Amino acid sequence: MTIKTTPNEAESSVDDKRKPDGHVAEAAGDSDPTLQEALNKIDQIIQQLDPVVRDELSGKPEALAEWDAIMKDYAQGVAEDAREAEEAKLQQEINEYTDRIAAQVDWLASLDPIDLQTNLEVEETMARNFAAWNELDAIMHLRCREYPDHLARWEEEIMKPIRRYEAIFAAGREAENARPEN
Numbered sequence: 638m639t640i641k642t643t644p645n646e647a648e649s650s651v652d653d654k655r656k657p658d659g660h661v662a663e664a665a666g667d668s669d670p671t672l673q674e675a676l677n678k679i680d681q682i683i684q685q686l687d688p689v690v691r692d693e694l695s696g697k698p699e700a701l702a703e704w705d706a707i708m709k710d711y712a713q714g715v716a717e718d719a720r721e722a723e724e725a726k727l728q729q730e731i732n733e734y735t736d737r738i739a740a741q742v743d744w745l746a747s748l749d750p751i752d753l754q755t756n757l758e759v760e761e762t763m764a765r766n767f768a769a770w771n772e773l774d775a776i777m778h779l780r781c782r783e784y785p786d787h788l789a790r791w792e793e794e795i796m797k798p799i800r801r802y803e804a805i806f807a808a809g810r811e812a813e814n815a816r817p818e819n
Contacts, residue, residue, distance in 0.1 A: 734773040
């Protein structure tokens with residue numbers, strides 16, 4: 638995912654590296670496409686080889702059991718690589734969101750609070766930041782279904798304080814809008 642941010646506008650685009658066959662390109666790393674191509678070719682060969690070997694070993698139960706163990710280990714390795722790639726992708730996505738939000742917070746901290754126009758920009762930026770946090774929270778809930786420990790830490794350490802700040806912001810906005818001169 639690539640996220641670009643300016644103080645007044647946030648744009649995002651998603652670069653999904655998942656191949657049509659379900660393999661994840663990041664499993665071997667994006668830095669060496671030749672290596673990834675070789676790994677994909679090896680995977681194709683193994684998938685083609687499996688039924689041939691099973692057929693050949695159909696009358697030899699001990700040898701077939703050994704082959705099954707090898708294929709099980711291979712499948713577990715592929716699954717582990719995919720899971721690690723997914724965790725790395727998730728961490729990168731989280732880092733990009735938090736970097737964008739941190740940049741907007743830094744921008745907010747640099748403003749002169751006395752200027753009315755600045756106050757409107759601050760309010761708009763704060764609203765965008767809370768929306769970004771809620772968007773990131775939805776992504777975390779979707780992507781961390783298989784990582785309940787990460788999700789629990791996320792909720793406790795990140796979203797609980799964000800929700801508290803968002804409630805304070807909303808209450809302040811409501812009080813400001815309720816004033817007779819507004």
